Amino acid sequence: MRDRADAQDPDTGGGSSDAAVPDDRRHIPVLVNRVDELLAPAIRAATADGATDVVLVDATLGMGGHTLALLQAHPALTVVGIDRDPQALAIADERISKAGLSDRVQLIHAVYDRIGEIIAATVRSGRVQAVLFDLGVSSVQLDEAERGFAYAQDAPLDMRMDPTAGITAAEVINTYPGAEITRILREYGEERFAQRIARAVVTERAKRPFTTSARLVELVKASIPAAARRTGGNPAKRTFQALRIEVNDELGALHRAIPSALQHLSVAGRIVVMSYQSLEDRIVKRAIAPLTVSRTPVDLPTELPGHEPEFRWLIRGSQAPTDIEIQANPRAASARLRAAERIREAHS
Structure with a gap:
């Protein structure tokens, strides 16, 4: 979870009530x-180098x-925490304040494609x-059921x-042309x-919205x-996923956000991305992968200056949670993690 939970139970949509999900599990x-293991070397290296600002951007703060x-x-470490959900930001703010860490955090109400x-x-x-x-x-x-x-x-x-901006799923279902709904689904x-x-x-909407x-x-x-x-859980899960992605422009935002985040990473800086479905994971991989290979023509025997990779992968492929992690937090089941490190400045 972010405390994020797109790893939805196939039969419930992950939509259990607060009573069904104990607060400590939420x-x-x-x-x-694993996130700490991957990000810690970048944080420690910057600290050892005497950096005055050692900054993590938590682009999807959630409950913090x-x-x-x-x-x-x-x-x-200081943190810039971004989230589009005012309710999540308020919860995170309260938790961070109770921990006595507010002086090291800036909270921003925004979509993460504004990261740059x-x-x-x-x-x-x-x-x-x-x-x-x-x-x-x-x-x-x-x-919270009322979020839909x-x-x-x-x-x-x-x-x-x-909840303060944009169109709702009802507006999509009731107003989009049939061909557009087909495409989205x-x-x-x-x-x-x-x-x-x-x-x-x-x-059906012609009879009643x-x-x-x-x-x-x-x-x-x-x-x-x-x-x-008969198989695959609740048949509505794919429709609900599609509507949610459309309503929140999730894939468009991700397409814009990852390149911007990479651009603002310092040398030895690291990025970790956890996705919960293949469409997201594909976007992340395609944004980072070209920067991990040399631009020197393959028939040349030596690396051309300025053509070296800008990033390196920190893990091979994507990493899934262990059985122990899933047992402790079932909503992590479909998580896939990718991580990379900037190894030189961007191409001039």
């Missing part, structure tokens, strides 16, 4: 020890679990030593990570029956053949 950050752990582990301008405005050097993205839906969003993220409970079709939900679902939506999740869940189930409903 506050367990995903792969927190990763930030708290890293602040407690590294006394010289936020660093420029808050960090004197314009460079940071560490960046963390823990993508997906946070616990505070999933665990979970398909296991009837709730308003909202799904906005920032197919691209963002990888839904095989996208066209059938979209046609049914258009037919969609306002809550239960009616949409039933429509999705009715639109999918019985044989396809």
Whole structure:
């Protein structure tokens, strides 16, 4: 979780109530020890070099679990914490304050694709030593039914990570052309029956607009053949994922955010990204991978100056949580982690 939880239970959407998810479980950050292991060398190296600003940008602050752990582990560290959800920011602010660490944290209400301008405005050097993205839906969003993220409970079709801005899922379902709904379900939900679902939506909304999740869940189930409903959990999960991604422009924001974050990493600075579905992971990999290879033509025997890789991967491929970590925090099950380090300045 961020304390993030896009690793949704396939039958509930991760949408358990606060009573069903104990408070201590809601506050367990995903792969927190591994995140520290990966980011700590960059933080320690900057501290040893006498840097006056040793900065982590927690681009998806959530309830502040990763930030708290890293602040407690590294006394010289300061954090710029970004989140689009005012409720999550308020919870994080309270937790950080109770821990006596507020003087080392700046909290920013924003979407993480503004990371570049936020660093420029808050960090004197314009460079940071560490960046963390823990993508997906946070616990505070999933665990409160009225936010409309979970398909296991009837709730308003909202799904906005920032409830103060943007369109709702109901607006998407009730106003988008059928062809556009088909595209969203197919691209963002990888839904095989996208066209059938979209046609049914258009037919039903003409009778009565969609306002809550239960009616949409039933429509999705009715639109999918019985044989396809027998496996893979709740058949509505792909539709809800697709709508959430559209409402919050999650993939667009990620496309913009990762290159900007990389640009603002100092040499020896590190980035860690945790994603919870293949679409996110693919974007992260494609943004970083070209920077980890030489630009020298393969037929030349020596490296051309200025053509060396800018980054190196810190782990091979993506890393999944261990069984022990999943047992401690079931919402971590689908997490995949990638990490890289800047090894030289950007190409001139």
